[in-house]
Structures are given as structure tokens and as C-alpha cells.
Amino acid sequence: MAIVSQVIGIDIGSVGAKGVLFDGSIAASAIVPTGWDMKETSRSLLSSLAGGKDVTALPLVATGYGRNAVEGARRTMTEITCHARGVRFLHGEARTVLDIGGQDSKVIGLDRSGKVVDFAMNDRCAAGTGRFLQMMAHRLDYSLDDVKALSCDGEVQPLTSMCAVFAETEVVAHIARGVPREALLRGILRAIAARAAAMVTKTGLTEPLFFSGGLSRIGSLATLIGRELKTEVAVHGRSPLAGAIGAALIAWEER
Amino acid sequence: MGPIAAIVDEVRRHRDDGILQIKEAHEKGIPIVGTYCGYMPWEIIDAAGAIAVSLCAKSDEAIPAAEEHLPRNLCPLVKSSYGHALRGSCPYFHFCDLIVAETTCDGKKKMYELLDRIKPVHLVQIPQRQDRPEDLALMKSEFNRVCRRLETLTGRPVTDEALAASVALRNRERRGLRALWDLSRRDNPPLTGWEVQEITDYIQYHFDKKQALVWLEGVTETLRQTEPERDLSAKPRVLVTGCPIGGVMKTLKTLEESGALVVCFENCGGQKEPLKAVDEAKDVMGALAEKYLTIGCSVMSPNPHRMEALERLIDEYDVDGVVEIVLTACHTYAIESHSIRERVQSLGKRYLAVGTDYSPGDREQLATRMGAFVEML
Numbered sequence: 185m186a187i188v189s190q191v192i193g194i195d196i197g198s199v200g201a202k203g204v205l206f207d208g209s210i211a212a213s214a215i216v217p218t219g220w221d222m223k224e225t226s227r228s229l230l231s232s233l234a235g236g237k238d239v240t241a242l243p244l245v246a247t248g249y250g251r252n253a254v255e256g257a258r259r260t261m262t263e264i265t266c267h268a269r270g271v272r273f274l275h276g277e278a279r280t281v282l283d284i285g286g287q288d289s290k291v292i293g294l295d296r297s298g299k300v301v302d303f304a305m306n307d308r309c310a311a312g313t314g315r316f317l318q319m320m321a322h323r324l325d326y327s328l329d330d331v332k333a334l335s336c337d338g339e340v341q342p343l344t345s346m347c348a349v350f351a352e353t354e355v356v357a358h359i360a361r362g363v364p365r366e367a368l369l370r371g372i373l374r375a376i377a378a379r380a381a382a383m384v385t386k387t388g389l390t391e392p393l394f395f396s397g398g399l400s401r402i403g404s405l406a407t408l409i410g411r412e413l414k415t416e417v418a419v420h421g422r423s424p425l426a427g428a429i430g431a432a433l434i435a436w437e438e439r
Numbered sequence: 440m441g442p443i444a445a446i447v448d449e450v451r452r453h454r455d456d457g458i459l460q461i462k463e464a465h466e467k468g469i470p471i472v473g474t475y476c477g478y479m480p481w482e483i484i485d486a487a488g489a490i491a492v493s494l495c496a497k498s499d500e501a502i503p504a505a506e507e508h509l510p511r512n513l514c515p516l517v518k519s520s521y522g523h524a525l526r527g528s529c530p531y532f533h534f535c536d537l538i539v540a541e542t543t544c545d546g547k548k549k550m551y552e553l554l555d556r557i558k559p560v561h562l563v564q565i566p567q568r569q570d571r572p573e574d575l576a577l578m579k580s581e582f583n584r585v586c587r588r589l590e591t592l593t594g595r596p597v598t599d600e601a602l603a604a605s606v607a608l609r610n611r612e613r614r615g616l617r618a619l620w621d622l623s624r625r626d627n628p629p630l631t632g633w634e635v636q637e638i639t640d641y642i643q644y645h646f647d648k649k650q651a652l653v654w655l656e657g658v659t660e661t662l663r664q665t666e667p668e669r670d671l672s673a674k675p676r677v678l679v680t681g682c683p684i685g686g687v688m689k690t691l692k693t694l695e696e697s698g699a700l701v702v703c704f705e706n707c708g709g710q711k712e713p714l715k716a717v718d719e720a721k722d723v724m725g726a727l728a729e730k731y732l733t734i735g736c737s738v739m740s741p742n743p744h745r746m747e748a749l750e751r752l753i754d755e756y757d758v759d760g761v762v763e764i765v766l767t768a769c770h771t772y773a774i775e776s777h778s779i780r781e782r783v784q785s786l787g788k789r790y791l792a793v794g795t796d797y798s799p800g801d802r803e804q805l806a807t808r809m810g811a812f813v814e815m816l
Contacts, residue, residue: 262806
């Protein structure tokens with residue numbers, strides 16, 4: 185039997201599907217929108233990872249919300265375990281992981297060796313997730329790049345409702361009153377940061393804190409979370425891939 | 440089919456026998472008394488010559504009807520109980536003559552006011568503390584009131600002799616169920632948590648108690664002596680606590696499908712009530728009040744008995760992790776979960792709290808939580 189020199193990790197999230205080709209380090213990676221057909225999503229992810237080669241025989245571990253839709257997966261693992269593994273690959277010291285993705289947010293506590301010892305997830309509610317920010321930004325006619333470019337210091341219009349539907353109503357009322365949209369966006373980001381910080385505190389913060397998931401790309405949000413928790417917040421440019429990396433690491437160990 | 444599989448199969452085939460038994464009893468003129476809670480003294484109902492039956496509260500389908508009168512943001516168990524009554528979809532409710540209910544949580548207490556319009560409700564005032572003489576005195580006087588109310592219904596006096604006989608029978612059931620559950624203390628238990636629940640439910644809904652106990656004791660003996668057909672010894676061992684799970688069996692299913700083995704249920708329907716027996720050496724009404732008062736329900740403040748029970752069961756059942764099920768809008772269990780988490784983690788065990796309701800919409804989210812918890816163990 186040939187020595188397996190490459191493995192694949194796939195993380196099908198609610199908004200984005202992520203894939204990593206791993207050979208001891210990250211040989212290739214891809215991110216595509218999840219769409220409605222997860223089987224098709226995983227196929228297109230595989231073909232962009234393959235770069236024309238046949239990768240169907242490579243060991244594959246799938247994770248994320250759509251993990252059971254991935255064809256050819258050797259095994260599936262939950263995104264909690266895979267995220268934890270992937271984060272430790274990106275940041276070897278991380279003890280607490282805050283992950284805010286498209287439809288859920290979670291906090292994972294790790295021991296010194298990187299093993300998951302506790303976790304919490306938001307229950308059946310979009311408040312404070314990527315979807316929440318997306319809805320609010322859309323209402324303010326902001327793109328993701330606009331959100332990323334915003335400085336977190338300046339006028340703030342606090343947001344009191346965290347329910348995605350009620351918050352939108354509140355935002356509309358503020359727009360009608362003529363509140364500047366920068367101030368509204370800051371209020372929205374602060375509300376997300378406060379909620380995330382409370383979730384971290386509830387689970388228990390052990391430093392260093394690592395912030396992953398799609399929302400970790402928004403620098404001002406990381407800053408606000410750090411201020412709330414009075415701690416440094418580590419981020420990594422490849423953290424959206426953490427789940428896929430973790431899945432690949434598991435496949436790599438078991439190859 | 441091996442002997443263990445045969446027992447489980449028998450239980451599944453006879454799942455609905457209880458409904459026929461209650462119908463027959465009703466047709467013979469035996470009074471049927473409905474209850475909704477482990478605080479209700481089965482012994483008094485039995486001693487009065489009535490049949491006690493736990494009423495339907497487990498179905499999601501009954502909830503839309505309930506929401507015509509009740510707020511949406513209310514515990515699904517409370518809504519389901521009321522919805523079944525309102526739309527006549529609980530056969531046990533249909534045949535029952537009286538409901539003996541209790542002031543445990545606010546949701547139930549106020550729902551019973553509306554339920555009383557459909558069927559007569561006798562409401563038992565449960566004290567909210569367990570440790571003072573006046574709490575015990577209130578429990579005893581409330582239980583005396585239950586006796587008087589039932590005597591009016593059945594026309595039969597509740598004598599100390601009848602009570603003592605009922606206590607002995609119920610204690611035998613408590614011992615019998617605990618002996619069955621104790622089989623899960625083994626390294627390789629004969630039954631999964633799901634199967635234990637099925638057998639427990641069967642006993643609860645078999646109304647010829649003596650016959651059911653003979654069956655239960657025989658089955659437990661068979662299970663004790665049979666080499667298990669499966670090897671469950673490698674699975675992480677989980678204790679389930681929190682709210683009753685009858686309406687959220689999806690949580691148990693998902694937990695065990697994720698690879699865990701539920702070896703102990705601390706909640707209602709599990710060890711909560713049968714853990715302590717009634718002291719047969721004492722004055723019977725005093726002993727009944729004393730026993731029921733010590734139930735470790737989160738409506739009690741403080742609630743030391745639940746903590747004690749948890750510590751004991753975690754140890755006895757050699758548990759790796761504790762999963763707490765919190766039904767939507769169950770404030771007392773939701774708040775208490777903070778202390779439970781601290782206590783469980785201080786024992787070096789893993790803990791997961793899951794909030795859910797009767798709708799099937801969170802299956803995937805449950806699978807992620809349960810799966811990650813099992814991967815953690």
C-alpha cells in the first residue's frame with residue numbers, strides 16, 4: 185500500500201465551506217459559499233483543492249454543520265473538536281477559543297495540551313452571529329469591507345436588542361431619527377462584542393484568548409472584545425480555515 | 440433473539456397496554472386520578488382505592504392548542520399538558536375523574552387554574568423549603584387534605600392500614616426500579632439508557648402494580664444473570680440531569696447516537712423520586728410527608744438534596760460526564776444549572792447544559808453539542 189502523503193479536511197459551515205489539503209503543512213486551501221446543495225459544494229471544494237489531480241483516494245475528515253453531506257469522508261467529527269485542533273495549529277498556546285461563525289457562536293476551553301475541556305454554544309438564536317451582523321450591515325447598506333474598515337472609536341449609538349429581528353427594527357428607528365450609520369454600526373459591533381465577552385466569561389476565560397471564525401476578520405470587533413474582557417485577543421489570517429485544518433490534522437494522524 | 444433483546448421487544452409490543460387497562464378500570468367504576476408530578480403521593484391515591492395515572496405532557500403536537508390560551512414563551516411541558524387536555528388528545532386525561540396537581544413552578548401553578556375549567560383540579564400547596572418544621576407541617580396538612588378530597592371522590596376512608604400497604608407496595612417498586620437501574624453500574628451494562636427509559640416507562644404505565652413488579656423483578660434477575668449480547672464497556676458513561684426528558688427524547692437519542700452510554704437518570708422519571716423510600720417504621724402520614732418533602736426539585740430553595748443525589752450517583756455509577764437538559768423557560772433548572780456546573784466540574788467530571796424544547800428543529804444543533812461532548816470525554 186502506498187504511503188499516504190496528503191490528506192483533506194473539509195468544514196461545511198452554514199455560510200462558507202472550507203477545505204484544506206494537508207501534507208504536514210497546508211499545501212492548498214479553498215473557501216466557497218455553502219449554497220443549498222452541500223454535496224455539490226463539497227465536490228466543488230474538492231476540485232479546487234485538487235488542482236486537476238485525482239484526490240478521491242485521499243483520506244478525508246469532514247466537519248461542520250454539513251459534515252454528513254460530504255461524500256467519501258473517512259469519518260466525521262464535530263466542529264468543536266476540529267476547531268480546537270485547528271486553532272492549536274495556528275496558535276500553539278491558545279487556551280480559550282471564541283469562534284463566531286455564520287449561524288452560531290461558540291466558546292471552547294482547552295487544557296495545556298490542547299484537549300477540549302469545556303464548551304458553550306449559542307442556543308437556537310442568531311443573536312451575535314455572522315448572520316446577525318450581515319443583516320444589520322445590509323440594512324445600513326454597508327459591505328463587509330466597509331465594516332472591516334470602520335474604526336471602533338467615535339460616536340456610538342448603543343443597540344439594546346440582540347434578537348436579530350427586533351434589532352433590525354431598532355436600527356430602522358434610529359435611521360429614521362437621522363443617527364449617523366457609523367454610530368449605528370459601532371453600536372452593533374459593541375453589542376456583538378459584549379455578548380461574545382459574556383459567553384467567554386460564563387465558560388471561563390483562560391488566557392491566551394484566540395478569536396476565530398468569519399467575524400474574526402473584523403479588526404474592530406476583535407479590539408472591542410479585548411476591551412470588554414481586558415485581555416489580548418489573538419487572531420490569525422487563516423482562522424476561518426481552523427475547522428478544516430483541524431479535520432485535516434485528524435485525517436493526517438489516522439492516515 | 441437473545442434474552443435481553445427479547446425483554447426490550449416485549450416492552451415495545453406492550454407500550455400501549457396502559458390505555459386499555461385504564462379504560463377497563465374506568466368502565467368498572469374505579470376512580471382514576473391524574474397527576475403531573477413526582478411530588479404527588481401515589482400511596483394516598485392507591486390507599487383511597489383509586490388508580491393514579493401520570494397524564495400526557497410529552498407531545499409537541501399538543502402545543503399549538505395550548506397557545507390559544509397560554510403564552511408562547513412558556514415551558515413546553517406546561518403547554519403540552521394543557522394542550523392535551525384542551526384538545527382531548529390524552530386518553531388518560533379523558534378517563535380521569537380528578538386531577539391532583541401541585542404548586543411546583545409558577546407556570547404549572549397558573550396553568551392549573553385554567554385546567555380546572557376542563558376537569559376538577561385539587562391543588563396541593565408544596566412548600567418551597569425542606570428544612571424547617573413548618574415546611575414538614577404544611578406538607579403533612581396538605582397530604583391530609585388530599586386524603587379527605589379522595590375520600591369524597593371514592594367514598595372509601597383512607598385508613599392507616601391501607602396507607603401502610605400502599606407504602607409497602609410503592610417502596611417495593613422503588614427498590615425494583617433502582618435494582619434495574621443499578622445494572623447500569625456495571626462496566627458493561629446490559630441496557631442502553633434508551634432501553635432503560637423504555638422499561639421504566641412501561642412500569643409507570645402498567646396499572647396492575649403487583650403484576651408489573653413481579654415482571655420487573657424477574658426481568659432484572661434475568662438481566663443480572665445474562666451475559667450481555669453487546670459490549671458497551673468502551674462508551675463514555677453519562678448521567679442525565681435537569682428537566683424531565685419525556686418530551687425531548689431526541690436529546691437521549693442524539694446523545695447515545697453520538698457514542699455515549701447514559702448510565703443514570705437523576706431527573707424526574709429517573710432517580711429523583713425513587714431514590715429515597717418512605718420510612719415504614721414511622722407514623723405513615725408523617726413518613727409520607729417527610730419522604731416527598733426531600734425530593735430534590737429545583738423549585739426548592741435551597742435545594743441541597745439534588746446536589747447530594749448528584750454527587751452520590753456520579754460516584755455510584757462511575758460517571759464520566761453530566762448532561763443537563765433545560766427546557767425552554769424553565770427558570771429554576773436554568774438558574775440552578777450554574778451551581779450544578781460548578782459542582783460537577785469540581786468533581787473533575789465534564790458538564791454540558793443543553794437548552795431545548797419539544798420541536799424537532801434543533802436536531803442538528805443538538806447533534807453538534809452532544810457529539811462534541813462525547814468527543815471531549
